[in-house]
Amino acid sequence: MLAGHLQEKGGKYYAVLNCKHHDGKRFPKWVPTDLPVKKGNKRPAEKKLDEFRVLYNEYGELISEIEEIVSPSILEQSCTVVSHTGDMLFADYMLYWLSYKETEVDPVTFAGYCESVENHIYPYFKELGLTLSQLEPKHLREYYRFERIGDPEHGKxxxxxxxxxxxxxxxxxxxxxxxxxxxxxxxxxHKQRPKTDKFVGSFYLPEEAMECIRLAGGTWLELAVLFGLFYGLRRSEIVGLKWQNFDFDRNLFTIAHTVTTFQRKGQKRVCYAKDKAKNKSSMRTLPLIPLFRDKLLAMKEQQKEHRRLFGNSYNRKYLGYIYVNEIGELIKPDYISSTFKKFLEKNGLRHIRFHDTRHSCASLLLRNGVSMKEIQAWLGHSDYGTTANLYAHLDMEESMLVSAERLSTGLFGALPGPTPDPGKPNQSAGKKDEDTKEIVTPLRLVAI
Structure with a gap:
């Protein structure tokens, strides 16, 4: 039996059935109940929905044979049994839940639900043929184990x-x-949540971060690398940056707009922009340091020149966005991830994910004595626990190094260094000063 739910539209109730095309692509089929939205009509509308779920097949086609053979009373009785005893297949119920969630979450979240349910949960439990009432915790544990291990013989x-x-x-x-x-x-x-390995993010050391920034200079990745390593911004936050969110007089900018991409099965990948961040805490205002201010103002002038040069060929759909190319096309989040990987390989840099620039930012902040609470606000985490869980190991490493240094000094005092040869110039000292100048500068900026 089809999954479906009631939906109000134009003052009337509609049955929305979760159907699919013959190529496997799913679509909602809207069937009118002819019942106005008013007190006392919801229950009759639900009965109509149950009827339609039996009268239509999975492709949204009316099954005329059922209409001719089954009497209304028998049909109503069968629908009531399914609706109230949990005899619907669990796999089919997951599709019903999916159609119900479509109107409650944004398209990006819903696309994630679809990927999980349609491509993994539904096929597995459809083959088992378990009903809602038959489903037990052991079936879920077996399923989770199956997904963790996979099925190499069938290419899974x-x-x-x-x-x-x-x-x-x-x-x-x-x-x-x-x-x-x-x-x-x-x-x-309930209480069947599968265990996961503790996540430990990769991060760049200060000298690696500086080298990455240096090599990215002048490329389309430069802006992403700068905002990723220094401010710890997510891809969606970087791509969503707009000129209107920058206050160059007060040297502040606000994260208030994001751009993400998603793809439904059988459809092209599309961009989704929204005037909100990942969570309430992600809507944050950060200081704009001189280095970034000067670079952004130069970019703003450059965009004006590009608009003049390309004229009508310039893409004006993304006017107001900061991260666009020379013809006004928005730099997509997927471009950042894929190009960043190639950029690291080409330049012989240690491999990290682009999201790890965010972890690198947290590491640099910790190295400069910034507290976990301040890092939470800087990165826009929804609660302190998230920050602590992700970066507690970094905090512990810093504490252990400090403890070791203090213990060493307390027990052994200041250890003498090598005696310099007065006949030789101290070449290493000069080199150290140059290296220190290059490395320490970003650390001081991070601590601002």
Missing amino acids: GSKKGTTVVHYHSNIHNALEVAMGDGLVGKNAA
Whole structure:
């Protein structure tokens, strides 16, 4: 039986059925109930929905044979059984939950739900044929184990623990809705969250960060590398930067707009822009240091010149955005990730993900004595626990180094250095001064 839900539109109730084309691409089929949205009509509309879920096949086609053979009373009885006893297949219920969530979350989040449910959860449990009432915790544990191990014989690779946790989250949320609707008496996913390995992000040391910034200069990656390593901005936040969010008089800028990409099965990847950040804490205002201020003002003048040179060929869709190329096209988040990887390989730099520039920023802040609470605000984490969990090991390393230095000084005093040869110039001292000047400068900036 099809998954579906009620939706209000134009003052009337519609049944929205979760169907698919013959090529596998899913689509919502809207069927009118002819019932106006008013008190007393919701229950009759729900009965109509149950009827439509039986009368239409998975491709959204009316099954005329059912309409001719099954009497309305028998049809109503069968729908009532399915709706109130949990005899719907669990796999089909996940599709119902998916159609229900489409109107509650933004397109990017919904695309993630679709990828999890349609490509992984649904196929596995459809083959098992378990109903909602038959689903037990052991079935979920077996599924999570299957996803972690994979199925090499059929070309299915293993999944990371964090990916399987996303699957679990979808299942848990769907079963919570089923409980609320009275379809099941308990949530089989309760306390079944799969374990994950503790995440330890990679990060660049100060000299590596400086070399990365130097080599990125003059390339389309320069802006992303600068904002990633110094401010710890996410890709979506960098691409979403707009001129209107910069106050060059007060030397401040605000993270208030993001751009992300998503892709549904069988569709092209599209950009999604929104005037909000990942969470409330991510909407933050940061100081604009002179180095960035001068570079951005130069970019602003350069964009004016590009608009003049290219005239009507200049893409004016993204006017107001900072991160555009010479013809006004927005630099996409996916471009940053893919080009950053090639950039590191080409220049012989140690491999890290672009998101690890964010971790590198946190490491530089810690090295300069910035507290965890301040780092939380700088990076825009929603709560202190997130910051502490991600970077506690860095904080511990710094504390251990300080403790070792103090203990060494307390026990042994200041150890004498090598005696210089008066007949030879101190060549290493000069080199050290040059290196120190290049490395320490960004650290002082980070501490501002």
